Amino acid sequence: MKRAPAELYTNVMNEVTFLIESLGEKTDDKEVLEQQNQAKKKLNGVYKELQSSLEHLEKNAEWDVFTIAFYGETNAGKSTLIETLRILLSEPTKIAERKKYLSSSQAINHSENRLRKFEEGLSQINISFQIKAEQVNEKLENAVSQIRKLIAESELEHWKVDILDPLIYEKRRSSLYNFILSFFNPMYEQKEMIKAKECIVQLETEISNTKQALDQTQQELIEINEKWQKKIEVVSLNISELQEILSNEDREILKYTDGKIVGDGRSDYTQTVGEYTFSYESQKFVILDLPGIEGREEIVINEINDAIERAHVVFYISGKAAPPQNGDVKSEGTIEKIKRHLSQHTEVYFVYNKRVKNPIQLKKSLISEDEKMALKEVDDILSKVLSEQYEGHKVLSAYPALLSVGNFWKDRFCRNQEKFIEQLGSKEIILEDSRVKYFSDWLRTSLVDESKSKIFKSNYRKIAVAIGHAQENISEIQKQFNSLEKKLKLNEKYANRQFDEESNMLIQNLDNEAIKIVGNFKNRLRKKMYAEIDEEIDTDSFKAMFVKERDIAIEITRQQLEAGMKDILKEFEEAINEIVSKNERYTDELLQSFEGSAKFDFEFEPIFNIKSSGSITGTIASLVTGVMGVILSFSNPVGWIMVALAVVGMIISVGKNILGFFNHGYRSSQQKKATDENIEHMANQLSESFRDSIKDVHDPLMKGIEGVKDNLSFKIKYVNSMNLVFQEAERKLKKLSWEIDQEGMDKPYGND
Template sequence: MKKSPAEVFTTVINEVDYLIKSLGEQTDDKEVLKQQNYAKEKLAGVHNELQESLNHLAKNAEWDVFTIAFYGETNAGKSTLIETLRILLSEPYKKEERKMFDNVYQTIGRSEESIGLVKNDFNQVYASFKKKVEQLREKIETEVSHQTELTGKAELEKCKVDDLQTLIIKKRRSNLWNFIKGLFNLLDEQKVIIDAHEAINQFEIELTITNQEIDKTQQKIEQTNAELQEKNEVFYSEISILEEILANQNNEIMKYIDGKIVGDGRSDYTQEVSQYKFKYKNQNFAILDLPGIEGREEIVIDEINNAVERAHAVFYISGKAAPPQNGDEESEGTVDKIKRHLSQHTEVYFIYNKRVKNPKQFRKPLIGEDEKSALKEVDDVLNKVLSEQYEGHKVLSAYPALLSVGNFWEDRVCKNQRKFLDQLGSAEDILADSGVKDFSNWLRTSLVEESKSKIIKSNYRKISVAIEHTQENISEIQREFTSLKNKLRLNEKYTNRKLDEESELFVQNLENEAITIIRKFKNSFRKKMYDEIDKEIDNDEFKIIFEKEKNFAIEEVRQQMRIGMRDILKEFEKEIKEIVMKNERYTTELLQSFDDSIQFDFEFEPILNIKNSGSVAGTVLSLVSGVGGVILSFTNPIGWVVIVLSVVGMLISVGKNVLGFFNHGYRASQQRNATNENIEEMATELSTSIRENIKKTHDPLMREIDKVKGDLSFAIKYINEMNRVFKEAERKLKSLSWEIEQEGMGKLNGNN
């Protein structure tokens, strides 16, 4: 009688449990017993992981959702393709998001229209005021011209009067008769002068009236400008409110643009798995967006593993029409990762996502003969790696497809969208030529057909592969054990070098901080004294002020030294702790071996009798406390006295000269020279004393660093031979794998 899926999982778990307990032979040899216990503990870890995996499968054996994982290289366009499919397949959240985009888009249109109307109204008001001001200015120009004309006429009459006065004087002197006529203003010239004075008076009256008119017109211009300014302020206030509303709407619409899940070119942009659910003709299915496998895989490995375990089919996405590469002894290749991640799956497809970033690259047909040949090589490689699980390749170009259907707003992608549409024609043609439309139709029909049987097939396949992986990797345990010591030694050397480098950098930072503070001391002290000197103080006042400012400046140096060196010490503590943490993390990774090994996909935690690094934290604290005590001892008020004594005792001298008594400029020059000389001497003394105190940190620093190194130096134990136990486990697991395979075949043939 065939077992149900849940019974199969229980059977496998029980078989592995019994297998581990039954390993080994009876012996009185304590060393052999220790080896056997190590092997059992090792396989207990395998059992725990396998049990966890099987429990996960058992829990989801009744899944109704066929799940597809989008797996592949970093920046291969997985998220771009998924985003396009979300739009084409009307994923519920995306559908609602696009609806919100349309709503905000309409409000933006109304806001822009309102702003345009307000600006148009203002432009009309502005034009009216401008015309009025221009008319007033023209009036002023006319009145100024009249003013100039009147002034000219008046001047001419005045000149005429002057000339006549001269002529009258000559006539009166010429004969007695003219003299007598002149007494009674009977000369012809005198009559003309009277008329001229009347003309001048008339011109001045008209000139006064004209000036008054100019003033009135100028006041009207100023009043008009004031009215315009008032309206301008009202306008800008209204525009500011509307533009703020528009800016908020622009920010709001950015929440609903398409493509937010798409990376920006940075490695490891996607670090968590995202799931998107779909429904087509009562068939539920889901798409998983996985992190890239070519980036810093250590930060996303768990996300990738968990997602791959959930999926029933996998699309391996690549931006290159080239076979994945093999690794070497130092690094795992893409082929190795594919085998490790995808060998448990029943359906794996290679998706060539052709990179097209500008319209000139978008051709029809999408790929050429060279790429077709390369894809045949891809098929050959993946057939060898995945065998019957590999279903073949598909070709598309996701970026143009996303541009053809996406909603974007005033960004780089929006500009590209316009460029593609302008140069390539309709969005429908771009979508069709990209291959994504056909891919979408195939996915929601052919791929998800008979999804329940595919889920069952996938679950059984995962059980079988999990056991096969355990069986295959047991033979590699010895190699990992023997390489563990070398890795620990390399880690120890690296950590010791980093500790030494950080110690040297710490001392250098202390010295640099002292140099910076002394420079600030000189500049600040000098500026204060120069300011006092500019007040024309005499030499006695100069000395008093110098002494006062000197004490203040020295105390300021102490405070800055205390703060600065405390910050440097904190940074040093942080860096040392980071080095220690990295060492502990890496050591833990090495000791857990297979847990982080690029060769295996099952848990392995070697149980070795080695020294634990739990005391390192206390040693680091002792290091920081010891070195910090030395540093802070000469920056506290008591310790600082020793340094200050050498500076406080310095005499302030200012050259005396009779000229300096009378000449402030000369005296000020002497005082500045004295300021510079005394400050330089003080700075030299301070620098020397501080450097000597910094040197005192070296010996306690190195002693404490050596203690940290000692705590981090784990006793490296060689790994004992356990091949016999592992071979026995391998044989039993092989038999169990075969039984599971036969059970799965029975399910596929309908023998439930």
């Protein structure tokens, strides 16, 4: 039985806390205990990261609704595919949106019909005015023409008057007869003048009447124009109002067109996670539209991480039938991002969304043989990266599918929709060839089947992966410690070999020095005694001289022994200190190198301030002092006298030889022989005594060297202790991760 979601994260964190607190074997050794505690402190970084991860999972985990994340590259068509699925799967907000689109479309049609009627009415008004205006203008033109004609006729009559008047005057003046006759019988000129004047009056009357008619016609034209202007103003106002209504309705319908969530080609178009809820046969599920992972990831990384932690299935969308690329030293590649983001998931699919922008690209086969081979390579690579979590690939083309089902209004989609339909025949053909309908049907049935189990399996795996990531981090630390420990041990082995070599060299040098000193003792004493013997001394003098020279030689030998041994021990001490110095210097360099190079992508504090377990300098000084004490213990004069007394009897026996008393040559030879025998005897005893003393040096020397070695190996023991704690932590976390993963495989908590 699974744990309830409310308890799961707290229980797991408690288990991890207990695990870390229980690390290390029980010990009474304060130093070992301190090292274990130090290791646990250094685990705090990993512990805090795991705690943060579990808190994030607890915050973002979805336990009730099956959630699908559409994840992938920038401009891969995630939003295009989701928009199409919203339509095909009748997503509630999309249904409401499309209803509003239909309503807005109907309102626009109504407004366009009204506008068309007003525009037709305006056209009729203009035509009617034009006809009337033409008629009135014709009357005006006729009146003006008539007035001009009448004025011309009037001017002609006035001209006649002007011509006839002087002629009449001249005829009257020519004779009295003519003058009188003109009153009773008008002259021809007078008659013509009367006619002209009568005609002028008549013409002026006609001109006046015609002008009045012209004025009336002009007024009629003004009135017609005013009426037209008023009608135009009313209709134009209606048209303007309808145009404003249509403009508003155009803006309004754009709110409800499909494809608004689709990018326009700009990088990072989607910067927040879009969420869409679906329902099919009482099965509820959610699709998340994630920002692209190949744009400016730093501005969307939190959105991506939260959505990934929430999702139970991930579709990795790509516009290329090619494996995602690895990164380099400077930048993280798509493969690394996929591994980092998706390794915690139980179901991951690769969706090849083929880019089709031209109708001739849309074929029933959709992808070529080369693309099929490339997709097999994609499957191989993602299987290696995601293991059994990778479920394979799907092939589709979202853009034509969206054109086949979308409502668009006077935009690029609308133009492309017309082009696709014109060339391919129908929306149904476009949708079928795009394969999105098959994908949609599979998603709402097979994919969401047993969603409750998938939810639990996914959420449990995320916890197991978080713990596994912590275990991997600890493993990485442990590898560093292990590598450091191996290097330190190799250096220790080399240093120990040098210590052993120097210890053997010390014994050899002491032995050589003893041989040299004994040789010096023999040569000096023999030389002195031979010189005295050559002076032909008697036996008693010989004896006294031998004792005297023996004592002098012994003292000189003692002094030489002490000085020589001190020089040898000084060289030994310097050699040991040099080995220790090189060892510590190299060890410190290793530790500093570890501290400087052990860089992790999680919080971890490398080794700091590993103290030594004691004073190595003091240990070396004690070693040399102890060895010196053993070596010089036999330089005590008392010891030398005991050696010297062993030869007295031999010297006396020489004096008892009567023959030697009378024969000086024989006596001299016997004295030299006795001298040689006694010197050799003393030298043998001195050599034996020296060898015994040098043997006595071995144990304190080895004990002291071991003390130096122990002091130098303290840091190795420290690193080893840390290493063991991290090994134990890695093992326990690995086991806990496996247990959580297995628990997620069981039947869900509660009713399915």
